[in-house]
Amino acid sequence: xxxxxxxxxxxxxxxxxxxxxxxxxxxxTDNAIPGIDADCGGDCACGTCHVIVGSExxxxxxxxxxxxxxxxDMTPERETTSRLACQIKTTEAxxxxxxxxxxxxx
Ligand code: FES
Numbered sequence: 001x002x003x004x005x006x007x008x009x010x011x012x013x014x015x016x017x018x019x020x021x022x023x024x025x026x027x028x029t030d031n032a033i034p035g036i037d038a039d040c041g042g043d044c045a046c047g048t049c050h051v052i053v054g055s056e057x058x059x060x061x062x063x064x065x066x067x068x069x070x071x072x073d074m075t076p077e078r079e080t081t082s083r084l085a086c087q088i089k090t091t092e093a094x095x096x097x098x099x100x101x102x103x104x105x106x
Contacts (some may be wrong), residue, residue, distance in 0.1 A: 002095035006033050006051070009103040018090045024099070025049040025086035035101040042086035047071040048105040049085040050078075054098040061088045077102035 002018040006028060016027045028036040028049070037048035044067045053061050058081040064072065068087050072078050085099075 002092045004090065004094055004097045004099065007098065007100045008033075008035055009101055018092055018094060020091055022090055023086050024051065024088040024090055025084075027090060028085055033101075035105065036085060037105050038086060040086075044068055044071060044084060044087055046106070047075055047084065050075050050102050050105055051083055051085045051088075051099040052077075052079045052102065053081045053083055053088075054100075055081050057094070057097040057099075058083075060094060060097065075102075075106060077104065 003015045004018060006014045006016060014033050016031045023042060025036060025038050025042055029038050039048045040046035061083050064083060068084050071084060072082050
């Protein structure tokens with residue numbers, strides 16, 4: 001089973017099964033992962049699905065568009081590999097990917 005590891009700010013780890021074509025945010029909310037609020041439901045309008053992608057996996061997540069970049073600019077814990085989980089379409093090729101969750105969402 002292909003999966004992605006999501007690590008909460010306190011170190012608690014969760015493995016979520018990849019369902020091809022679903023966004024990382026959808027996988028997180030489907031699995032009730034704490035810390036992914038996803039208030040806008042995936043419209044890239046709230047910034048509450050911020051994740052920090054493991055650097056070796058960052059290229060696999062694609063490129064943030066202007067809307068996502070603007071939302072990330074307002075994110076207090078932004079790092080160089082930050083993405084909005086609703087903008088990452090997952091594929092089986094992401095098996096083993098690790099993402100960290102910030103302490104706070106916006
Ligand atoms: Fe709102 Fe991702 S769910 S920006």
